[in-house]
Amino acid sequence: MKKVYGARDLMEAHFVRCLLEREGIKAAVLGEMLGTARGELPLTQQTLPSVWVKPEDFERAMPLVDQYEAGYFADEAEDVPPPPEPWICPNCSEQIEGQFTHCWKCQTSCPDDDTLDSL
Ligand SMILES: [Zn+2]
Structure with missing residues (x-):
């Protein structure tokens, strides 16, 4: 597995995972289990949720993540009501x-x- 994205929170991690899976790329969110213990752990790259794909999908996944980070999917993210x-x-x-x-x-x-x- 290769890490394609370090998310700020779980919602963002799942949004990126959905983007990838929509393109047929199997993705997993890691760090989810640590969420409940977040209060006792410092916020680091290790405790924040991240999105991982299989090594063979990495090349296909990165452009999508880049597009996400460039705000390409911002409209879709805003569709989710608070x-x-x-x-x-x-x-x-x-x-x-x-x-x-x-x-x-x-x-x-x-x-x-x-x-x-x-x-
Ligand atoms: Zn009342």
Whole structure:
């Protein structure tokens, strides 16, 4: 196995892996298991996730990684929506996960920006 990319985080590592596999290059993300112990380990190339391919695929994989680093796939990366922010119920002060539009406790709907503006 040869390392083609050292990622900043796991999401980036998996994005690069998907790019490669879409081109028929079998890729693996290493360093994943260390993620949970990250708090106790210093952030180094050894603890950050990295993307590896078979030696015979290395020549094909590198141009794709170069394109990724040049921002060629930036639009696709932005298509992934960020996880919704949790919100606080204005009625009962319960913290609600961002994917819910109503308070699970008292059914008050999530106050969006428009509501706040009209107050
Ligand atoms: Zn509530």
